Amino acid sequence: MSVDNDVVIVGAGPVGLTSALLLQKMGHRVRVYERHAQQYAQPRAVFLTHQAIRxxxxxxxxxxxxxxxxxxxxxxxxSDVGTFVDAEGRTLSEQQLNSSHSKSGTAGAFAIYQPGVEEVLEETCQERGVQVHRSTEVRDIVDLGRYMEISIAKLGNDKATPTSTNTVTAFFVVGCDGAKSIVRGSSKMGWFEYEAASSRWLVVDIIPTVPGAMSQWKDNSAPKQILDPKRPRSSVPSQLTRRRFEFMVLPNESTEIAMTDEFVWEMVGLFDCRSDTAAIERRTVYSICGGWAESFAKGRVALAGDAAHLAPQFLGQGLNSGLRDAKSMAWRLDFALRHPENNWSRMMSDYSTEQLGITKQFVIAAKAIEHLIAVSDPEEAEKRDAMFRGGLQLPRPNLERVGTAGMHLGEVDTAYPPSCEPGTLFIQDKIEKDGKIGFFDNVVGDGWVLIANETIDLAAAMTIPTREAFSKLLGGHLVNFSAEGGYGDVSGRYREWFSDSNVVAVLVRPDYYIYGTANTQRDIEAVVRRAIDYIS
Ligand SMILES: Cc1cc2nc3c(=O)[nH]c(=O)nc-3n(C[C@H](O)[C@H](O)[C@H](O)COP(=O)(O)OP(=O)(O)OC[C@H]3O[C@@H](n4cnc5c(N)ncnc54)[C@H](O)[C@@H]3O)c2cc1C
Structure with a gap:
């Protein structure tokens, strides 16, 4: 029997659409099912890290x-720096939120308008032949061993009664279906609730209706968290044409009251923002638990995005972490589809272990930050402020390192120079090849890449069987910055990295993390061989 699709993706949110484009680019037959007839047209996430931009x-x-x-x-x-201030406006803590140059060769973070991002993703799906079926709900999935069977219902105007039902098949199903994931439920993948929701936040997006109005609003050009127990609140300069404000809803206030026009204008008035020069684009009361799926992969099913984890908004990780999941999952599914006879289940299990490792860190940190800022009791607030003045640091999880055991050569209890530790994000910058200058990924392409400095002859560094396996099994590229290698290090950043790290070659995974490094030309064969043997 022929299987209809390589991968069925449930949910056309940003994570589902991105996963679809990644897999389509790798040559796979992908189909997306989405319950809603239209995209959700309201802002949610307001920034992306350089990793997602890359x-x-x-x-x-x-x-x-x-x-x-x-x-x-x-x-x-x-401002690249976010400030935490007390009720009187005195600085309690400063946090570096952005920088001119990140590991990806760009600024560290970018402002986004989530509906605009989703629109481009869905248009691109259509242009590239990825079918996105809207008004179509996935009701159940069943693992039939060699493939999955997916039950779908076409929804009419009355969403409760389907106009038709059907089943389709796919080698893999990816659940990008948000917090109440049916894929997670159907596959009996458990959910661990780290902590229940403990505060409610009125999240408001405001757009100016008069030119120049935004410049009159307080804290217009710097992120600020105001730790005033009378009303904990924050101002997030989201985009040049709109602004995000967040206000804690106090325990004695109802959600219904907090959603009224009167309440919203009173709140944004604290930032000198008024209804005669501005309009409310979106308001919502947001209260969110911290938790994660106990596994992100089971057999032929994987989870990504909100289906796999939830955290309060304070670290801005919801969408960013979902996009990291998509990138980390896509190359492993690509391998599973190309080499069904090989050890793909081990790779999917690594996807789960690695992303769970990062997820736990940011969920726990976001909940800890929530406890510090969602304080409406004046005495408790005074104690907290004193702790800040005594040097209390906010949790800053390292989200550029997969950290836990997974597919990389990092050894527990081994000290590595931070720049070249296996499992950490590798750098990217502009390079040159045949007169073409561009970012590394655009010049070299996607996939595994073995990069060597100018002292190395990569052609001589590996035996023919290893080179062939690297190319066939991993789809790997070789990039040699030697005179004969043909690649130019335009910015000098790679030369600097090799010199700082004291290694001669680095093997980088398709999701930009370092697999391992070689100290000498002789070590290169062993590093590449270990990656090949791991999945053979
Ligand atoms: C107010 C607010 C502020 C936020 N701020 C930030 C921020 O600053 N930074 C950040 O990174 N994140 C932020 N987030 C979170 C971010 O928006 C989400 O993490 C992100 O949208 C998750 O994307 P997703 O694709 O995983 O899920 P979703 O966007 O939830 O998409 C899931 C899709 O699956 C569909 N679906 C569900 N079940 C089915 C089914 N059975 N069949 C078919 N389709 C189905 C749904 O209709 C939906 O379209 C914020 C969220 C909110 C609400």
């Missing part, structure tokens, strides 16, 4: 996102 550039969607202003580079226009 992925969008490699996917060929970033230029359009920048042109349509769905993505904006605010470095230099908005």
């Amino acid at each position: 992925m969008f550039r490699a996917l060929g969607v970033l230029d359009r996102m920048m042109e349509t202003q769905a993505v904006q580079d605010l470095h230099g226009r908005v």
